[in-house]
Amino acid sequence: MIDLSKDYVNIFSNIDGFFIIDNNEKIVYMADNLLYQINKKSMDEVVGKSIRDIIPTNNAYKILQTGEKQIAKMYFVEGHTIVSNGYPIYKNNELIGAFEYDVFSNIGFVEEFLELVDNVGNTEDVSIIRKSNDHRKAKYAIDDIKGSGKAIKNLKEQIRIAAKSNSTVLITGETGVGKELVAHSIHKLSQRSLFHFVRINCAAIPSELFESELFGYEEGSFTGAKKGGKFGKAEIANNGSLFLDEIDNLTLNMQAKILRFLQEKEVYRVGGDFAVPVNTRIIAATNQDAQELVKSNKMRKDLYYRLNVIEIHVPSLRERKEDIPEIAESLVQSLNVSLERVNNKIERINPDVYPILMGYDWPGNIRELGNVVERAINRCYEGELKSKHFEDFVKKKTFDNTNTFALSGEKKLRDIKIEVESHAIRLAMLRNGGNVTKAAEELGISRQMLHRKLK
Numbered sequence: 001m002i003d004l005s006k007d008y009v010n011i012f013s014n015i016d017g018f019f020i021i022d023n024n025e026k027i028v029y030m031a032d033n034l035l036y037q038i039n040k041k042s043m044d045e046v047v048g049k050s051i052r053d054i055i056p057t058n059n060a061y062k063i064l065q066t067g068e069k070q071i072a073k074m075y076f077v078e079g080h081t082i083v084s085n086g087y088p089i090y091k092n093n094e095l096i097g098a099f100e101y102d103v104f105s106n107i108g109f110v111e112e113f114l115e116l117v118d119n120v121g122n123t124e125d126v127s128i129i130r131k132s133n134d135h136r137k138a139k140y141a142i143d144d145i146k147g148s149g150k151a152i153k154n155l156k157e158q159i160r161i162a163a164k165s166n167s168t169v170l171i172t173g174e175t176g177v178g179k180e181l182v183a184h185s186i187h188k189l190s191q192r193s194l195f196h197f198v199r200i201n202c203a204a205i206p207s208e209l210f211e212s213e214l215f216g217y218e219e220g221s222f223t224g225a226k227k228g229g230k231f232g233k234a235e236i237a238n239n240g241s242l243f244l245d246e247i248d249n250l251t252l253n254m255q256a257k258i259l260r261f262l263q264e265k266e267v268y269r270v271g272g273d274f275a276v277p278v279n280t281r282i283i284a285a286t287n288q289d290a291q292e293l294v295k296s297n298k299m300r301k302d303l304y305y306r307l308n309v310i311e312i313h314v315p316s317l318r319e320r321k322e323d324i325p326e327i328a329e330s331l332v333q334s335l336n337v338s339l340e341r342v343n344n345k346i347e348r349i350n351p352d353v354y355p356i357l358m359g360y361d362w363p364g365n366i367r368e369l370g371n372v373v374e375r376a377i378n379r380c381y382e383g384e385l386k387s388k389h390f391e392d393f394v395k396k397k398t399f400d401n402t403n404t405f406a407l408s409g410e411k412k413l414r415d416i417k418i419e420v421e422s423h424a425i426r427l428a429m430l431r432n433g434g435n436v437t438k439a440a441e442e443l444g445i446s447r448q449m450l451h452r453k454l455k
Helices: 006-012 032-037 061-066 107-118 126-132 150-163 179-189 207-215 252-264 290-295 301-307 317-338 353-358 365-377 387-404 413-431 436-443 447-454
Strands: 019-022 027-030 070-077 080-091 094-104 169-172 197-201 241-245 281-286 310-313
Touching: 061 080, 061 094, 150 179, 150 310, 150 317, 169 179, 169 301, 179 197, 179 241, 179 281, 207 252, 252 301, 290 301, 317 353, 317 365, 353 387, 365 387, 413 436, 413 447, 436 447
Parallel strands: 169 281, 169 310, 197 241, 241 281
Antiparallel strands: 019 027, 019 094, 070 080, 080 094
8 A cells, every 4th residue: 555644745746747546546646736637626536536537548557557667658638738757656576556747738848848959059049940930830729719708618618629639620700700729729739739730821822833832742843843842731730730721712623632632641742653641630711601612612512521520610709799808908918019018018908998899799800809909009108098099999980880770671679679779879888988877878878777788
């Protein structure tokens, strides 16, 4: 039996991912940080239970079978790819258990470590080298998707499910909703995160060049081809992920070649005579209705079915307006950095601003919101964003709403009344810079009544 003293426990509790199992694979001890990571509140929930049941992806039990240590083994838990070391525990030459701890609690740390190792003794600035490889790494993580409403919680759950699989993913959603963030997050949470994440915008590359960009080419295959040829993006993403954004812009001929690539797991370089096997996961995205694209013959039906193994729909901003304050705060923080607002940093957003932002439907989604917030920041040198800094936005949206509002036919009187009332409230809020008291006075109702109607 293993006997733990308080001193040992204090030490163990400060080791990332530390746990001990006995020779029956039962958990004897688990550090608080690992309990938190697997959503357990206390050791009472895990002690005496099999490590295979608590963390099915962990292979520490194999140490008990071989009696040998396991170095730099990867396992996946709750959205993190972890690299760990495990060792057998012997007593009087008898194997009585094993212990394991994290070397890297997140695969992203491995990337940084390997980059530093690659550049030991290199006089070139590491930051410059890192920038040159940025296009092959996932820049965003799931925590970069801001919001805590039901729609975003559901989206993040779908991302975590997709990350555990190697199946193709089709991400749908309007322009500006953050489809690329979803693709980055899937890769970063997956076991492929140690390898390349390669992005291609299918709308940005001329159709005649797309094949050579995706599959590469051999030397002399066409005029202007580089000496020695060139690797294609599909090969660069081998063992990693390839993100095809706006895939609906591809020609039907190119779609057929991508379909073959997906089915055969191999590519033919332009001018090449033999197939190159690749293990690349495809994540595709479109801002169009994929089924309508199939009906209108703009997307091959067989490609649609091949891509749409896992479908993730990213909700529009108007579907999750409750997240706007959190998103706006995040945008302010990132814009402080990108706009180099060191001495004139925006510290906060006045609460009066939120009704202004939440009273609009945002057809351009988060991208449009970012544009509006950045414009307001450029008018602010007070450390706090206020409604007055959004005057241009208020005037434009008031004008747009006034000129575009029209009642559609075939509606009941009750629905028409609600629609007209909603429109009047939005205009009043915009005209009064989000001030509920002034808007209520203008509408001739009490402040409490307006609050209820806003909710």
